[in-house]
Amino acid sequence: MITRVEELILLSVWKLQEDAYGAAIRNLLTNETGDDWPIATVYTPLDRMTRKGFLVSSVGLPTPERGGRSKKLYRLTSHGVSALESSKRLSRAMWSDLPELVVVRA
Numbered sequence: 001m002i003t004r005v006e007e008l009i010l011l012s013v014w015k016l017q018e019d020a021y022g023a024a025i026r027n028l029l030t031n032e033t034g035d036d037w038p039i040a041t042v043y044t045p046l047d048r049m050t051r052k053g054f055l056v057s058s059v060g061l062p063t064p065e066r067g068g069r070s071k072k073l074y075r076l077t078s079h080g081v082s083a084l085e086s087s088k089r090l091s092r093a094m095w096s097d098l099p100e101l102v103v104v105r106a
Contacts, residue, residue, distance in 0.1 A: 001086070002049075002083045005041070005045055006054075007083075007084065010054060010084050013080075014084070016028060020073060022039065025042050025046070029042065053077055053080075054077060055074045056074070056077055057074050057075075058072075059071070060072075060073045
């Protein structure tokens with residue numbers, strides 16, 4: 001099972017495809033959620049999920065916009081895709097057949 005933060009980061013990597021690197025992932029999460037995502041909130045789970053085999057990383061070519069530095073790029077592994085599929089199944093199961101929500105006013 002993966003955490004919600006891990007799920008969102010894996011989904012971001014999937015969505016960004018070949019442009020999935022730390023800052024791009026952070027920007028996507030910030031734009032999609034409306035919350036500020038400190039860079040450590042992204043890199044710590046990226047490292048953990050790479051160690052767990054959900055992701056693989058590679059070093060991209062140096063770019064002029066980064067002062068000649070390379071980007072660390074991330075890709076989903078089959079294990080990462082399976083984790084996302086399991087998370088999706090669980091969410092669907094939990095959201096299905098809910099009773100009508102009644103709001104109680106205090």
